[in-house]
Amino acid sequence: MQTPDFKGTHLFDRLCWAKENLEGHQSDYRVVYEDSIDECAKILVPDPNWMACALQGGILPPVWVYHELAKDEAEEGFKKHTRGYLLHTTEPVGAMTEEEAIEYLIMKDVPQTVWTDWNSGNKPKMVICRKEQLPSTREWRNAWKIADDITATDIAA
């Protein structure tokens, strides 16, 4: 199905179109990351309807738009967004592969301190894996950590 020309269309309206016209896509990818030494590993689960938008193209804004809004919100005294129009008027990005969509999602929903510096310590702070590579039960969930002996080479393999 061809995406309508959504340039200038409110993002919410684009999502309404997508919900009505696209099948959700359950990605098998999960992003495991650690953003605090005192907390267990967190797991980012891609949303199936969002993933359908990413694969379709022409719906989602470029990821830098979210970074601009995050900068605004981090300003002292922030009350409300005054540059929300960036979500709606910036030309939507084209179709992504599932892997590109995961990269985009990492830059959108994982803390920037994790993904800009994911491999600078003794072990990677972030790993992309398959759902079946996660522990099969929730037992000891609050103790889950990225393995100490994992390396960037292991991840690339």
Added chain:
Amino acid sequence: MAGKIIADTLEHSTAGSVTTDYVVNGSAKAWHNAASDGASVNDSFNMSSYTDSATGIGVHNFTSALGNANYATMTKLLMDTAATNSHRTIYTAVQSTSSYTEESYYLNSSAALVAEDRQRLSVAHGDLA
């Protein structure tokens, strides 16, 4: 876009009228149905991802951000008739324009709150950015 109607008021022949502001402002801006295993999302609208942060703790990330952090969320936990502890609670711990974090617990026999994973049905109402 085809099929577009621009109207400020909807009027019924006998029941009166309502401005479309009611529809725009009163509609939910996002909803989410997250599985209890924390590892999957059943269905949603206006969500980009769900972060399983720990037992009972999850973050809902918006695709189209909210205009401010003063929006309202409502979440219920799916009932499990087989569960032995019937007193449960879920609350929103952190809200930003891009996401909100929720924590769910059950009350054990010592009246202590214990973090628990359970299927979540969540809605957000507010103004879009």
